[in-house]
Amino acid sequence: METVQVQLPSHTIAPYSVRVGAGQLGEIGPTLRTDLDARTCVIITDSNVAPLYLARTAASLEGVDIRVLAAQFAAGEAAKNLRTVGELYDNLLPRRLDRNAVIIALGGGVAGDLAGFIAATLLRGLPFVQAPTTLLAAVDASVGGKVGIDHAAGKNLIGAFHQPRLVITDLATFKTLPRREIACGLAECVKHAFIRDGALLSFIETRLDSLISCDPVTMEKLVAWNVQIKAEIVEMDPYEKNQRAWLNFGHTFGHALETVGQYHALQHGEAVALGMVAAARLSEKRLGLNSAITARLIALLDRIGLPTRLPGLDAGAIFNAMKTDKKNRDGALRLVLLADIARPEIISDVPAEQVFQAIESLNVTETATGH
Numbered sequence: 001m002e003t004v005q006v007q008l009p010s011h012t013i014a015p016y017s018v019r020v021g022a023g024q025l026g027e028i029g030p031t032l033r034t035d036l037d038a039r040t041c042v043i044i045t046d047s048n049v050a051p052l053y054l055a056r057t058a059a060s061l062e063g064v065d066i067r068v069l070a071a072q073f074a075a076g077e078a079a080k081n082l083r084t085v086g087e088l089y090d091n092l093l094p095r096r097l098d099r100n101a102v103i104i105a106l107g108g109g110v111a112g113d114l115a116g117f118i119a120a121t122l123l124r125g126l127p128f129v130q131a132p133t134t135l136l137a138a139v140d141a142s143v144g145g146k147v148g149i150d151h152a153a154g155k156n157l158i159g160a161f162h163q164p165r166l167v168i169t170d171l172a173t174f175k176t177l178p179r180r181e182i183a184c185g186l187a188e189c190v191k192h193a194f195i196r197d198g199a200l201l202s203f204i205e206t207r208l209d210s211l212i213s214c215d216p217v218t219m220e221k222l223v224a225w226n227v228q229i230k231a232e233i234v235e236m237d238p239y240e241k242n243q244r245a246w247l248n249f250g251h252t253f254g255h256a257l258e259t260v261g262q263y264h265a266l267q268h269g270e271a272v273a274l275g276m277v278a279a280a281r282l283s284e285k286r287l288g289l290n291s292a293i294t295a296r297l298i299a300l301l302d303r304i305g306l307p308t309r310l311p312g313l314d315a316g317a318i319f320n321a322m323k324t325d326k327k328n329r330d331g332a333l334r335l336v337l338l339a340d341i342a343r344p345e346i347i348s349d350v351p352a353e354q355v356f357q358a359i360e361s362l363n364v365t366e367t368a369t370g371h
C-alpha cells in the first residue's frame, strides 16, 4: 500500500491521507473507526457500483459496529444535478443523521462530486470520505475537495470546496472497470504528465500495456504518483486563485464538449482528451509549443484509445459553451496552454478566432488525417 499526505495551507482544514492499495475496502471499517471515530456512515453510490461493492463496504463497517445507511442514484454524468441532490436530501433527512455522521462516496467521480456536495451542504457540513472505484476518480476527482453538480448552462457550475477527511482507493475495484473507463482515467494522468512531469509521461508511454491490463504494481505506482502531483498543486493553491487552474488543461474545451453533448455523448475523460488536443494546437500558435509535443500527445491518446478528433462537431455551439466556464474573468476566456512539457501558462487574451480554429481542428475525418 502507498500513502500520500495532503496538507493544505490552512489551520482550519485537517491534513488527510490518501491510501492506495488492493483490498482497501475490506479495511474501511477499522480505518474509519480508528482514524475518524465513526459511529454512523452514509454510503452514497451509483447503480453500477452498488451491486459490485456496496455489500463489501457495508460489511467492513458493520464489522466494527458502525451503523450503515446507503443511498443510490442512477449511474452516469446525466444524474450529477440538482434533481438527484434533492432526491438524496429527501432520502437522508428523515433518517435522523447528526453532524458526526460520515458521508462515504463509493464510486467514480460522479459519486464523489455528488456525495461531496451532499456532505458540504447537509446539516451545514458533514465529514466526508472518498472511496474512488474508477481510475479517474482515484488519480484526480477524489483529491482536492472540489465537489459539485452540473447545470444545463454548464458543467460543475454549482458546488463547493469540501475536503475529504480520508481517501481510500481499493485498486482491486479497477478489475471490473470497462476498458473505456481505464482510458478515461489515463486521460487525467496524461494531463498531469503534460502540465507537470515529463518523467510521468515517459512512464505512461513505456508501461501502457501493464496499465491497461491493470497490473497491480504498475497501477499502484501510477495512482500514487498522480495523487502526489495533484496534492502538490492543491497545496499550493487550494481555492484555484492561480496554479490550481493548471489542472484545467484541456478542460475548458472538454467541459464545453460535455455541455453541448448534454452529458451523454462523451465521457469526461474523452472530452478532456479532445480538449487537450485543441489546447495543444492553440499552444503552438500562442506560446510556440513545438508541434512534435502535440504529435506526442496525440500519439499517446490514440494508443490509449481516447478520441483525438470529432468529425461533424458544432464549433459555434462549443465556443459558446466555453463562455460559461468558471475560470473566465470579465467575459474573457482564460485558458491553460503549454509553452513546453511541464510549463503551463494561464492565458486570457487569446483571440476568439484562434480559439474557434483550435475547436475546428478537431473536426477532421479519418481520411483527412491519414488514420
Ligand SMILES: NC(=O)c1ccc[n+]([C@@H]2O[C@H](COP(=O)([O-])OP(=O)(O)OC[C@H]3O[C@@H](n4cnc5c(N)ncnc54)[C@H](O)[C@@H]3O)[C@@H](O)[C@H]2O)c1
Binding pocket: 046, 047, 048, 049, 052, 075, 076, 077, 080, 107, 108, 109, 110, 111, 113, 133, 134, 135, 136, 137, 140, 141, 142, 143, 144, 145, 146, 147, 156, 173, 174, 175, 176, 177, 178, 181, 184, 267, 268, 269
Ligand atoms: N472534483 C474534482 O476535482 C474532479 C476532477 C476530475 C473529474 N471530476 C468529475 O468526475 C466525473 C467523472 O468521473 P468518472 O469518470 O469516474 O465517472 P463516473 O463516476 O460516471 O464513473 C464512470 C462509470 O464507471 C462505473 N463504475 C465506477 N466504478 C466502477 C467499477 N469499479 N467497476 C465497474 N464500473 C464502475 C460508473 O457507474 C460509471 O458508469 C465527472 O463528473 C467530472 O466532472 C471531478
